[in-house]
Amino acid sequence: MSVRLRDSNMIEGDCHAQHGPVITSLEDLQAHLHRVFDGENVNIEMVEMLMSSYKSNSHDWKKYAKFDQYRYTRNLVDEGNGKFNLMLLCWGEGHGSAVHDHADAHCFMKILDGSLSEVRFDWPQEGENEETGLKELSRTLLRKNEVCYINDSLGLHRVENTSHTEPAVSLHLYCPPFSSCSMFDQRTGHRTKCQVTFWSKYGERTNYNTKTENNNPPPEDN
Numbered sequence: 344m345s346v347r348l349r350d351s352n353m354i355e356g357d358c359h360a361q362h363g364p365v366i367t368s369l370e371d372l373q374a375h376l377h378r379v380f381d382g383e384n385v386n387i388e389m390v391e392m393l394m395s396s397y398k399s400n401s402h403d404w405k406k407y408a409k410f411d412q413y414r415y416t417r418n419l420v421d422e423g424n425g426k427f428n429l430m431l432l433c434w435g436e437g438h439g440s441a442v443h444d445h446a447d448a449h450c451f452m453k454i455l456d457g458s459l460s461e462v463r464f465d466w467p468q469e470g471e472n473e474e475t476g477l478k479e480l481s482r483t484l485l486r487k488n489e490v491c492y493i494n495d496s497l498g499l500h501r502v503e504n505t506s507h508t509e510p511a512v513s514l515h516l517y518c519p520p521f522s523s524c525s526m527f528d529q530r531t532g533h534r535t536k537c538q539v540t541f542w543s544k545y546g547e548r549t550n551y552n553t554k555t556e557n558n559n560p561p562p563e564d565n
């Protein structure tokens with residue numbers, strides 16, 4: 344599968360697609376996405392337009408919205424016939440990700456509830472970040488129904504629910520799907536590989552081994 348991508352500077356920050364099909368529900372969005380990803384070439388502009396056209400309705404997605412007391416959760420909604428992953432991320436008050444990359448994938452993030460802060464960073468340069476830390480590129484507050492896009496050519500980012508009173512929920516599409524990415528120490532630029540996991544799949548809590556989880560702290564991921 345090849346992916347057509349318009350100029351990345353144009354897509355970045357373009358949070359409101361001008362025109363697009365009417366998307367009536369999350370299920371309808373999934374059906375449209377499956378059609379878009381059906382062919383050999385995938386139009387990334389169209390994916391962004393579809394994500395933007397859907398207006399969040401909690402009745403559509405509440406069955407996937409599973410929160411954890413301590414950290415944000417990743418909840419699989421659709422495996423996209425192996426071509427994309429669609430998932431709900433649930434952020435409790437103050438929950439945030441590590442600084443991370445996106446494993447050469449395209450990443451779309453749409454806010455379904457609450458708001459999220461996105462801070463972008465430049466990639467660490469050999470020997471230059473030990474004392475200065477990662478260089479911040481931008482800082483954006485994303486509000487309900489807004490969509491943002493990132494890939495590795497645009498840098499790294501950290502996502503956080505900065506609210507102390509409101510949870511947040513976001514819908515993420517990754518194309519192609521990936522099971523590991525890198526996270527970065529913001530103060531030194533040091534890179535660590537990490538596996539990404541699902542807290543639930545299709546609305547059901549994923550089986551997990553308590554002993555294993557205790558021995559291996561949950562990975563920071565996207």
Ligand SMILES: [Fe+2]
Pocket residue numbers: 443444445450500502565
């Ligand atoms: Fe991310």
